[in-house]
Amino acid sequence: MISYEDTGSAQNGKPRLRFRFEIQPEDGGAPVQVEKTLVVTAMEAPRLQVGSFRKVRYLPRDPEVFRLLD
8 A cells, every 4th residue: 555545534433544555466567556445444444554565356457446355
């Protein structure tokens, strides 16, 4: 993850944050930067730190469509 910022809104008392991720394709293709807004729980927060790495599944033709894998 590259960065995040507070959107100023919340859902059920949990903050909604806008994240910027860099997706590095496994096939060695060029990295792609994407943004995603997520509602973050206290349990998820430690895994969403700047500089952290997470596996994702994404559509190669549209990298904006992706989800984090656990």
